[in-house]
Amino acid sequence: MILEKYDVAIIGGGSAGLAALRQLSKLGKQAILLEAGTKVGSKNISGGILYSKKPKKGQVTNVDELYENFLEDAPFERKITKYILHSTSKDKEYSMDLTEAHDYQANFGCSVLMTKLNSWFAHQAVESAEKIGGGIIPGVHVKSITWNEGKAIIQTDELDEFEVKAIIAADGVNSEVAEMVEARSKFNPTQLYQGVKVIVKLPEEIIEERFGVSSDEGAAHLFAGDITLNHIGGGFLYTNRDTLSLGAVYHYDSLIRNPIEPYALIDVLIKNPLVSEFVRDVIPIKKEIDKSLPQEEQLRIRFGVAKLIKTWKEFRESSLSPSGRQSLINSGKYKTNESIQERLSIIEKQMAEKFDVTFGTDYVETEYGAKLVPDGKRCKMEKPFFKNILFVGDAAGRGVFVGPRIEGLNVGIDDGVRAANAVARSLDKNDFSESFMGEYYSQLIEESPYTLDMKQIDKDYLKIFLDAAKDVPKDIIGSRYGPILKMMSSGTFRGIAVKFANILGYDKLLPMIESENTYVKVPIQLAERLGATVSSTYSPTIPSIADRIAKLNYNDDHHSHIKVLNSESEFMKKIVTLCPAKCYSEEGGKVVIQHEGCVDCGTCSQETEWKHPRGEKGIHYQYG
Amino acid sequence: MSLNVGVIIKLEPDFSEGNVSYNPDGTLNRAETKNTLGPHSAVAAQAAFYAKVMYGAKISIGTMGPPIADLALKQAQEISDAEELQLYSDKLFAGADTLGTAEVLRVGIGKMQGEMDIVFAGHRASDGETGQTGPQTAWKLGFTFLGNVTSYSVDLETRTIRAKRLVSLQGSPDIIEEVEAPLPVFISIDPTxxxxxxxxxxxxxxxxxxxxxxERVKNFNNYYKIFNADELGVDKTLVGLPGSPTIVYKVERVPKSTATRSAEVVDGSDPKQLQKVVGKMKEALEAMVIK
Structure with missing residues (x-):
C-alpha cells in the first residue's frame, strides 16, 4: 500500500473549515477537507445570524469578501433590519429596540440556515480546490493523528491512512482533534452555552406582514424574563425566507445548577403569548374517521385526506410567495394571481365538502436541533495550535457573545482565513514547526478584532446598548447591580466606569453582567412595571420530545459513539434531564444511554467517552 | 495502459410503486407501465464505473431495444460516465429470445471503440428473470465468463483480473470463490x-x-449512436425470431397460494389497536424464551 501525501488536511466542513479551504485554494495551495456527514452542511446547525463586520480597529475577512458573489448568489435567508429585545412576565411584555446595537460596526447581518448555506460554501470552495488537486471528501471521520518525521499521519474510520504537512482543525466545539492530541481539555459547563432550536414553517408573505419587513428584510427578536424559568440566557426568534428559527440559549452551568429539559425552555417560549402570535398559522383539522365504516373505506378516507392536505399545503405555500406564484404561472397552468387564488379556494372547498376538513389556528414545527456554543470570553484557546495543527472557530473556543451581541459564524470564517494564510506561508517556506507556523497563526489570531472583543468590553457598543435602555428606571438598575454598572448607565461617568471595568477585567465583571438579575429579575420587573399586555387567541399544540426526535433524519450506527464512564455520578444523573435528545435514562440508580436519537451536541461529553459518529452516520439536518 | 470496458444493459418496466400497471388478466400492461434502466443493469454500470475510477477505463454501453431505450442508456451514462452509447434497434430484432439477443449484442460489442477487455452484464432482467443473455453473449464472444461477481481488481501490467464470486449451492452455505483470469472476460455482476x-x-x-x-448526460447526443440490422451487419438468420430456437408454447399464471396466515389491518393512530399489537408481540416473545 502506498502512503498518499497531501499538503494540507482540513478536518470539518463547517463554515470555518470551508473558509480555510476557500482561502487556501485562492492562494493556490492544495488542501483536502474531510467532512463526517454524508454531505457538507448536513451536520451543521446554528442560531443563526451571520454578520459581515467593519471593525474600527484591525482587519477581518468577511463572508462577502471570501465569497465575492455572496450577496448575489448565496442562499442566505433575510438581512436582519430589526433587532428587538423583549422582556416578558406572564402576559406582560416590554420591548427595547436594539437595531442600532445589531448594526454596530456591521455591513450586514443575515439570518442563515446552515445546511443550505454550507452546501453553497462548499460548492464555491471546491471549484477552485479541485484545480490544484484538492477537494472535499464527505463521509469520513478522523480517528487518530500521529507524526512521522514532522509529518502528520491521519487515520480515519473509512480510508487508508495518509500523510499531510499541516492540519487545520475545524471540527467544532466538541473537537476530537483537540482532545486526541491533548491540545486543550474539554470545555467545561462554565465555558459553554447550550442552544436548542426548532424550525417553524410560515409562508413567506405572512412573515413579511407579521414582522413588518419587506421581501429583502428580516427581523430578530430576543427574549428574557420569565421565559428563562430562572436560568441565565434567553430565547430568540429569527425570520428566515419561509421559516422561523426559534430557540433558547442558556449558560450551561446555569442549567446544571437548576436542571431542566432544554426543550422545556423552547416550549415555554412558544407558550408566551407574544411568541404564540408570532408563530401562528392556519392549520387544517381532519375530522375523526367513523370507525364503524368498513376498514377499506376508512383507509380510503385516510389516504384521500392526507393527499389533499398535502396538495393544499404545497399550493398555499407557493401562493403566498412571489417566486412560488411566478413558478406556478411559468408552469402554464395558471395565468394570473387571481386564478391561483381561485384554485386555492377550490382545494379548500374540496377539503371541506369531501372530507369535512375544517381550519383552525396552530403552529407548524419541522426540525428540532441542539448545539453547544463556546463562550469565547471564557474558553478561547490561548495557544490555538499544537505541532502542525491549527485550531479555528468553535474548535478553538472562539465566539463573541456579550449580551445581545451574538457572533460565532463570522469569527469562525475569519479564523479559517487566518489559519489558511499561516499555512500558505509555511508551505512557501516548507516550515511547519510550532515556532514558524503555530506562533505566527497565534499572532494573526491575536490581531483579530474579535479576539479583543473576547477580552474586554467595547465601550462604544455598551453606549449604544445603554442608550437603548435609557427608559429603564434607574432604581431597577440601582437595586440590582453594583456601583460600576450604575455608573455606566449615567452618560457622564460611563467613560470612567468602562475604563475601570476593563481594569477589573472580564473575570470579575462577567458574573455581575451575566447574572440572574440581567436575564431574569430585571426583565421581569421591567415587563411588570412598564410592559404592555399581550394575549394570544389560541394555545399552541407543542410536540413531545419523542415526536421531535422521530422527525429527524438519522443514519443509524449500531455502534454507539458515546460511552458512559461513570453511570452513577451526579453529573450523569443531571444529564438525564439536560440531554436535549433525551438519550439518557436512569435505571436502578444507574444512568444508561440509548444513542440512536443523539444529535451530536456534546452536552454529555464532560463525563463520557465522546466521539462524533463514524462517517455518514448519525444525525443529518435538513435545515440546520 | 488502457482498459476498455463494455456494459450491456436493458430497458425494463419500472416495478417501483405507482409506475407499474397490469392488464385485467394479470399480465403486465407494457403500454401503461413506465420504463427505466433495469436495476441489475444499473449495478453493471456501477461496476464499470469502478473500473473508470480505479483504472481510468473507457466505457461503452450497448443495448438492444426500441428507440425509447435511449432512456436506459442515458441513465446508465449518468452512473458510469460512459463515453460511448449504442442502441441496436431494428424491427428484425423483435421476438428474439436470449440467444437471438446475444447475437445482436455480440456484433454490437464488436462495434465498440477498441477491443473490449471486460464486458459487464447485469445478473438478470427484472422482466425476464432467465439470466441467460449474459452467459450466451460471453460464449458467442469467446470470452471467459465469470458469474455472480461481487468485487474485482485488475492488474493492468499482467492483463489479468481477480474477482470474488458468490457461489450459492442449494443445501449448503454460500461460499465466496476468488478467481483469476486473463483478459478479456465477460462478467455478470452480482446484485450485492x-x-x-x-x-x-x-x-x-x-x-x-x-x-x-x-455533464456528459447533458450532451447525451454527442455520445449516442443508433444501429439498425444493416449498419450492424448481423447475420439475419441468427437474430430476431429466426435466430431464436426457444418456443414458448404455453404461459401459465402462477397459482395464488392459499393463505396460511390471517392478516388484520391495524389503525396505527388508535392506541387501543396498537395495544393489541403490543400484546401479541409480548405473547410471541414470551413463547420464544426457552424455559
Missing part, C-alpha cells in the same frame, strides 16, 4: 456488488468522474 473507494485519490477521482458524467 458494492464499490469501495478507500483512498483520498480514489474519492477525488470518483467525484471528478461523477461530475463529468452529469
Amino acid at each position: 456488488f458494492k464499490s469501495s473507494y478507500n483512498t483520498i485519490s480514489q474519492r477525488l477521482s470518483f467525484q471528478k468522474y461523477q461530475k463529468e458524467a452529469k
Whole structure:
C-alpha cells in the first residue's frame, strides 16, 4: 500500500473549515477537507445570524469578501433590519429596540440556515480546490493523528491512512482533534452555552406582514424574563425566507445548577403569548374517521385526506410567495394571481365538502436541533495550535457573545482565513514547526478584532446598548447591580466606569453582567412595571420530545459513539434531564444511554467517552 | 495502459410503486407501465464505473431495444460516465429470445471503440428473470465468463483480473470463490456488488468522474449512436425470431397460494389497536424464551 501525501488536511466542513479551504485554494495551495456527514452542511446547525463586520480597529475577512458573489448568489435567508429585545412576565411584555446595537460596526447581518448555506460554501470552495488537486471528501471521520518525521499521519474510520504537512482543525466545539492530541481539555459547563432550536414553517408573505419587513428584510427578536424559568440566557426568534428559527440559549452551568429539559425552555417560549402570535398559522383539522365504516373505506378516507392536505399545503405555500406564484404561472397552468387564488379556494372547498376538513389556528414545527456554543470570553484557546495543527472557530473556543451581541459564524470564517494564510506561508517556506507556523497563526489570531472583543468590553457598543435602555428606571438598575454598572448607565461617568471595568477585567465583571438579575429579575420587573399586555387567541399544540426526535433524519450506527464512564455520578444523573435528545435514562440508580436519537451536541461529553459518529452516520439536518 | 470496458444493459418496466400497471388478466400492461434502466443493469454500470475510477477505463454501453431505450442508456451514462452509447434497434430484432439477443449484442460489442477487455452484464432482467443473455453473449464472444461477481481488481501490467464470486449451492452455505483470469472476460455482476473507494485519490477521482458524467448526460447526443440490422451487419438468420430456437408454447399464471396466515389491518393512530399489537408481540416473545 502506498502512503498518499497531501499538503494540507482540513478536518470539518463547517463554515470555518470551508473558509480555510476557500482561502487556501485562492492562494493556490492544495488542501483536502474531510467532512463526517454524508454531505457538507448536513451536520451543521446554528442560531443563526451571520454578520459581515467593519471593525474600527484591525482587519477581518468577511463572508462577502471570501465569497465575492455572496450577496448575489448565496442562499442566505433575510438581512436582519430589526433587532428587538423583549422582556416578558406572564402576559406582560416590554420591548427595547436594539437595531442600532445589531448594526454596530456591521455591513450586514443575515439570518442563515446552515445546511443550505454550507452546501453553497462548499460548492464555491471546491471549484477552485479541485484545480490544484484538492477537494472535499464527505463521509469520513478522523480517528487518530500521529507524526512521522514532522509529518502528520491521519487515520480515519473509512480510508487508508495518509500523510499531510499541516492540519487545520475545524471540527467544532466538541473537537476530537483537540482532545486526541491533548491540545486543550474539554470545555467545561462554565465555558459553554447550550442552544436548542426548532424550525417553524410560515409562508413567506405572512412573515413579511407579521414582522413588518419587506421581501429583502428580516427581523430578530430576543427574549428574557420569565421565559428563562430562572436560568441565565434567553430565547430568540429569527425570520428566515419561509421559516422561523426559534430557540433558547442558556449558560450551561446555569442549567446544571437548576436542571431542566432544554426543550422545556423552547416550549415555554412558544407558550408566551407574544411568541404564540408570532408563530401562528392556519392549520387544517381532519375530522375523526367513523370507525364503524368498513376498514377499506376508512383507509380510503385516510389516504384521500392526507393527499389533499398535502396538495393544499404545497399550493398555499407557493401562493403566498412571489417566486412560488411566478413558478406556478411559468408552469402554464395558471395565468394570473387571481386564478391561483381561485384554485386555492377550490382545494379548500374540496377539503371541506369531501372530507369535512375544517381550519383552525396552530403552529407548524419541522426540525428540532441542539448545539453547544463556546463562550469565547471564557474558553478561547490561548495557544490555538499544537505541532502542525491549527485550531479555528468553535474548535478553538472562539465566539463573541456579550449580551445581545451574538457572533460565532463570522469569527469562525475569519479564523479559517487566518489559519489558511499561516499555512500558505509555511508551505512557501516548507516550515511547519510550532515556532514558524503555530506562533505566527497565534499572532494573526491575536490581531483579530474579535479576539479583543473576547477580552474586554467595547465601550462604544455598551453606549449604544445603554442608550437603548435609557427608559429603564434607574432604581431597577440601582437595586440590582453594583456601583460600576450604575455608573455606566449615567452618560457622564460611563467613560470612567468602562475604563475601570476593563481594569477589573472580564473575570470579575462577567458574573455581575451575566447574572440572574440581567436575564431574569430585571426583565421581569421591567415587563411588570412598564410592559404592555399581550394575549394570544389560541394555545399552541407543542410536540413531545419523542415526536421531535422521530422527525429527524438519522443514519443509524449500531455502534454507539458515546460511552458512559461513570453511570452513577451526579453529573450523569443531571444529564438525564439536560440531554436535549433525551438519550439518557436512569435505571436502578444507574444512568444508561440509548444513542440512536443523539444529535451530536456534546452536552454529555464532560463525563463520557465522546466521539462524533463514524462517517455518514448519525444525525443529518435538513435545515440546520 | 488502457482498459476498455463494455456494459450491456436493458430497458425494463419500472416495478417501483405507482409506475407499474397490469392488464385485467394479470399480465403486465407494457403500454401503461413506465420504463427505466433495469436495476441489475444499473449495478453493471456501477461496476464499470469502478473500473473508470480505479483504472481510468473507457466505457461503452450497448443495448438492444426500441428507440425509447435511449432512456436506459442515458441513465446508465449518468452512473458510469460512459463515453460511448449504442442502441441496436431494428424491427428484425423483435421476438428474439436470449440467444437471438446475444447475437445482436455480440456484433454490437464488436462495434465498440477498441477491443473490449471486460464486458459487464447485469445478473438478470427484472422482466425476464432467465439470466441467460449474459452467459450466451460471453460464449458467442469467446470470452471467459465469470458469474455472480461481487468485487474485482485488475492488474493492468499482467492483463489479468481477480474477482470474488458468490457461489450459492442449494443445501449448503454460500461460499465466496476468488478467481483469476486473463483478459478479456465477460462478467455478470452480482446484485450485492458494492464499490469501495478507500483512498483520498480514489474519492477525488470518483467525484471528478461523477461530475463529468452529469455533464456528459447533458450532451447525451454527442455520445449516442443508433444501429439498425444493416449498419450492424448481423447475420439475419441468427437474430430476431429466426435466430431464436426457444418456443414458448404455453404461459401459465402462477397459482395464488392459499393463505396460511390471517392478516388484520391495524389503525396505527388508535392506541387501543396498537395495544393489541403490543400484546401479541409480548405473547410471541414470551413463547420464544426457552424455559
